[in-house]
Ligand SMILES: [Fe+2]
């Protein structure tokens with residue numbers, strides 16, 4: 450920290466004492482913010498590793514989610530005036546979008562065949578469970594006040610919402626769905642389509658983009674977000 454003054458001899462002994470005190474306070478505030486973010490990130494990393502132990506999403510899917518989300522956000526940076534910090538948060542938190550699946554029983558989560566409608570509603574509770582998990586972690590570490598908390602909570606809580614209100618958990622629509630969630634949703638569907646599943650072959654990038662475009666046409670997904678993904682992939 451550096452102090453300067455246009456006035457000559459501005460730093461009297463008394464002022465120097467005051468400045469020293471302020472400097473210490475500022476240093477403490479900065480250090481505790483850094484520590485808060487550090488502990489959130491290490492908890493997130495531990496949870497992510499733990500989530501990888503279950504089969505519901507492969508580590509590769511989680512890594513790709515991080516990469517796709519960052520690529521989309523980077524391409525939206527100018528038009529949406531996104532900060533570098535926000536893009537980094539997306540990268541770090543994207544792999545946690547399905548963390549709530551930890552509590553869904555294997556018999557349902559890993560069922561190879563078609564799900565009944567009851568089973569589907571059990572799976573859908575992963576959104577609510579994820580938000581509960583994140584709120585618990587944040588309050589245990591007293592991290593609720595940091596701005597990263599909202600990005601994390603939003604992307605877990607709204608990653609199955611569609612712009613036309615036809616998604617879950619809350620049936621939010623349009624601008625009620627935060628940008629971070631709109632980005633995650635596009636990345637997640639794209640990755641699901643282009644990945645191999647027990648019941649389907651991987652789709653080609655072109656077919657997956659066509660399908661996403663169709664969903665955007667129906668008013669479910671955000672076209673600008675999707676176009677950024679398209680631009681990144683075709684490049
Ligand atoms: Fe999900």
Ligand SMILES: [Fe+2]
Nearest residue numbers: 506546547637
């Ligand atoms: Fe996913």
